[in-house]
Amino acid sequence: MTIPTLTAFARSPDGGRGLARDMRVRWALEEVGQPYDVRLVSFAEMKAPAHRALHPFGQIPTYQDDELALFESGAIVLHLAQSRPGLLPDASAAPAARARAIAWMFAALNTIEPPILERANAVLLERDRPWHAERLPLVDARVRVRLGELADHLRQGAGWLDGDFSAADLLMVTVLRRLGSSGLLDEFPALPAYIARGEARPAYQRAFEAQRAVFTAADATAPAGARTTPPPKTA
Numbered sequence: 383m384t385i386p387t388l389t390a391f392a393r394s395p396d397g398g399r400g401l402a403r404d405m406r407v408r409w410a411l412e413e414v415g416q417p418y419d420v421r422l423v424s425f426a427e428m429k430a431p432a433h434r435a436l437h438p439f440g441q442i443p444t445y446q447d448d449e450l451a452l453f454e455s456g457a458i459v460l461h462l463a464q465s466r467p468g469l470l471p472d473a474s475a476a477p478a479a480r481a482r483a484i485a486w487m488f489a490a491l492n493t494i495e496p497p498i499l500e501r502a503n504a505v506l507l508e509r510d511r512p513w514h515a516e517r518l519p520l521v522d523a524r525v526r527v528r529l530g531e532l533a534d535h536l537r538q539g540a541g542w543l544d545g546d547f548s549a550a551d552l553l554m555v556t557v558l559r560r561l562g563s564s565g566l567l568d569e570f571p572a573l574p575a576y577i578a579r580g581e582a583r584p585a586y587q588r589a590f591e592a593q594r595a596v597f598t599a600a601d602a603t604a605p606a607g608a609r610t611t612p613p614p615k616t617a
């Protein structure tokens with residue numbers, strides 16, 4: 383099989399903080415020991431027909447190998463977890479544990495991520511609206527409900543969502559990291575500790591540095607006034 387190719391932002395707006403969703407896929411590839419190539423795309427290229435043939439919504443990340451083209455970060459991580467050992471319990475030896483891990487993958491993307499994205503959009507896109515100050519506490523309250531429930535669950539376990547580290551933890555950690563600068567995570571100490579366990583994994587660190595290197599190289603070639611100071615490792 384040829385080496386798979388991902389797409390990622392040529393100039394990521396995440397400032398090298400590992401928040402764009404190619405990070406999940408890079409991390410999964412590193413966990414399963416699968417080498418990969420990255421094709422960097424500009425915003426204009428993302429919206430052009432050639433990229434939309436791979437991704438109907440004109441976004442990153444995409445995944446391509448010689449047999450398959452995929453979009454949606456969750457679907458790509460699930461494909462990697464199902465096709466290579468290391469990210470899900472074994473289908474024959476532990477089918478129930480595997481099903482539970484997949485349920486947690488959906489929980490990360492379908493239950494925890496939506497209120498976090500709602501908050502990110504409120505902060506990024508609605509800051510100038512006259513009702514922003516009134517709305518943000520309502521959005522934060524919805525995030526807190528889910529964070530509290532997740533923290534309760536994690537406190538009952540042995541460090542990960544269900545048994546050993548799995549693709550579900552990989553997705554959940556990347557989802558939670560989006561709240562890094564909000565201050566909300568610190569209200570639930572089980573969560574920063576959980577994120578730190580994920581970030582301590584060598585595969586995470588290789589993925590983070592690879593994504594950061596793209597940002598650093600792009601920043602170095604940007605016009606002097608447009609350059610950013612390298613941001614801290616956490617959001």
Ligand code: GTB
Pocket residue numbers: 394395396397401402403404428440441442443453454455456
């Ligand atoms: N559901 C899809 C998936 O999970 O793959 C969502 C993909 C998606 O939102 N991709 C974003 C994108 O291509 C990049 S990751 N956006 C361009 C567009 O829609 O035109 C989201 C993201 C962007 C920026 C930051 N950041 O600056 O911190 C973090 C995350």
